[in-house]
Amino acid sequence: MITLHGFPFSNYHNIVKHALLAKGLDFEEHIAYPGSEALLAVNPLGKVPAMTTAAGTVLSETTVLLEYLEEKYPEPALYPADPEERAKTRRLMKLSELYLELPARRLLPAVLGSAVIPEATLEEVRAALQRGVTGLTALAAFSPYLCGDQCTLADIYLRYALAIPRLAGPSKLDWDIVSAVPGLREWDVMMAGSEIAKRVDADQAANADEFMAYVKKHMG
Ligand SMILES: N[C@@H](CCC(=O)N[C@@H](CS)C(=O)NCC(=O)O)C(=O)O
Structure with a gap:
């Protein structure tokens, strides 16, 4: 197994x-x-x-x-069959990782702990996230999924990549990614409605206290 x-x-x-x-x-x-x-x-x-x-x-x-x-x-x-469409799917996954998840992750020490993020870093994060938002706005079909009528790995990847900008954006940047990309809110609600997403989210919520206790104990 x-x-x-x-x-x-x-x-x-x-x-x-x-x-x-x-x-x-x-x-x-x-x-x-x-x-x-x-x-x-x-x-x-x-x-x-x-x-x-x-x-x-x-x-x-x-x-x-x-x-x-x-x-x-x-x-x-979980990928389209056509190599051109498959590559477009991978591009959205890469965009989600490099220009949405990872820049916002730089703010986590301030969200989860007491770190103070220097203004220069905040500016870098804002610029990277803006690139991601511009890319997502231009490249995502939202019809209803990111690459058309099939739920692909791009949808799955983005759904969970978004967690970090969503967590850090409002408190550290006074910014909400879901409002920044037309169609993202509707897509997000649709994605959250699947039985799989509900199970993953329920397991995540059930793990929150244990994870926070771990962070407190080991990462100070
Ligand atoms: N590039 C890795 C990133 C994974 C990652 O950052 N995971 C986080 C948990 S959400 C982690 O392990 N953080 C601990 C650390 O960075 O030491 C991947 O794509 O799997």
Whole structure:
């Protein structure tokens, strides 16, 4: 059986978990937090998620795990069949990671802890996020999914990537990403309505206290 190593509060963990559920695969979740021996044993980088395949291979990096699942378990497909459309899907995933999730993540020490983010960093984050918003506005179809009528890995990736700008934007930038991209709010409501999203979100909420206690104890 596949084992997903990580914790349900993690947005990256939830991208892979959503894909596993969408493919109807049997898997178990092994709860492992950053910095723990349990996580370092499966990912020397100490990042969540990691995954042990049914064949026993241990992998990490969210997009690597998604590509593996798509190749190993092609049905139901989470990429369009056409290579041109497939590449466009990957472009939206990359955009979500590089220009939405990662810049906003720089603000997490101030959101989760007491760090003060220098104004210069805030400006860099704002500029990167603006690039992401411009790109998403231009490239997402929202008809109803990001790449058309099929729910793809771009939808799954963006849904959980958005968690960080949504968390940090209002308090640290006085900015709300959902209002910044036309169509994003409706898409978000649609995505949240799926049975899979509801399960992932419920598991995330159930893990919140334990994760926050872990952060407090280990990351001060
Ligand atoms: N590039 C990684 C990023 C994963 C990531 O940043 N995970 C967070 C949890 S949401 C983590 O492990 N943070 C702990 C750390 O950075 O030490 C991926 O795509 O899987």
